[in-house]
Amino acid sequence: DGGITQSPKYLFRKEGQNVTLSCEQNLNHDAMYWYRQDPGQGLRLIYYSQIVNDFQKGDIAEGYSVSREKKESFPLTVTSAQKNPTAFYLCASSWQGRTEAFFGQGTRLTVV
Amino acid sequence: GENVEQHPSTLSVQEGDSAVIKCTYSDSASNYFPWYKQELGKGPQLIIDIRSNVGEKKDQRIAVTLNKTAKHFSLHITETQPEDSAVYFCAASKDSGGSQGNLIFGKGTKLSVKP
Numbered sequence: 589d590g591g592i593t594q595s596p597k598y599l600f601r602k603e604g605q606n607v608t609l610s611c612e613q614n615l616n617h618d619a620m621y622w623y624r625q626d627p628g629q630g631l632r633l634i635y636y637s638q639i640v641n642d643f644q645k646g647d648i649a650e651g652y653s654v655s656r657e658k659k660e661s662f663p664l665t666v667t668s669a670q671k672n673p674t675a676f677y678l679c680a681s682s683w684q685g686r687t688e689a690f691f692g693q694g695t696r697l698t699v700v
Numbered sequence: 701g702e703n704v705e706q707h708p709s710t711l712s713v714q715e716g717d718s719a720v721i722k723c724t725y726s727d728s729a730s731n732y733f734p735w736y737k738q739e740l741g742k743g744p745q746l747i748i749d750i751r752s753n754v755g756e757k758k759d760q761r762i763a764v765t766l767n768k769t770a771k772h773f774s775l776h777i778t779e780t781q782p783e784d785s786a787v788y789f790c791a792a793s794k795d796s797g798g799s800q801g802n803l804i805f806g807k808g809t810k811l812s813v814k815p
Contacts, residue, residue: 594743621802628709630789630807631744646802678743688734689803691743 591615594679594692601666601673601699609664609695611679618684620662624648625676625694634677637662638684666697674699702727704792706806713780714814721809723790724772730792733773734803735764738787747788748775780813787811 592613601607611620619638623631633646637656651670656662662681666673676696680689703726713719725733731752736744750757750764750773757764761780766773777784787810791803 592743628807630706630805631803632805633802636802680743688746688749690746691736693743694741696741 592692594695599697604668606667611662613681617681619682621680622664623678702804704804704806710810712812719777721775723806725792732793735775736789782813782815785813
């Protein structure tokens with residue numbers, strides 16, 4: 589089945605540790621995105637990538653990093669510099685030049 | 701930049717009634733307006749979208765209307781069913797001949813359909 593796979597579904601992290609969230613898609617989409625969702629806040633864009641080996645900061649990039657070495661993969665690292673990392677993280681993808689975005693099932697990160 | 705406002709934040713209806721969710725946007729250059737449905741613990745799912753060259757689009761029980769002059773668009777769900785209960789998000793972006801903009805989301809509406 590074609591789709592976007594995020595793993596793990598739940599993730600716990602100790603303060604001061606970096607953690608990497610996985611996002612893989614087999615839709616042959618060029619563009620990929622990472623959003624953060626907090627209660628009552630909607631979805632806020634962290635980073636996006638329109639082609640391999642290129643990515644751009646979104647509205648709330650501080651404390652996060654990404655890489656785009658393969659078209660299918662767009663991992664997100666939540667660093668210790670992110671002051672409030674507990675949130676629901678969503679990955680999405682779309683075709684180049686088209687804004688219809690398709691989402692994964694999300695990863696819920698909790699800092700303990 | 702673009703700003704999207706969504707109302708109401710919560711909406712409760714009886715099964716079989718209609719539900720309407722409204723969004724306004726600030727950037728007159730925005731030309732793509734999708735609606736997403738998010739069930740608890742899952743990712744948002746695209747349910748319908750509209751581009752600025754049309755005023756209305758319908759898909760079975762759901763429809764979206766767009767008023768470019770007033771810069772607002774609305775989601776209409778008729779004959780609501782309990783499985784329609786979810787959080788609905790509107791969004792806006794600019795598509796410009798192959799150069800896509802990023803989606804700006806509203807804060808969501810929690811719809812509850814009472815049986």
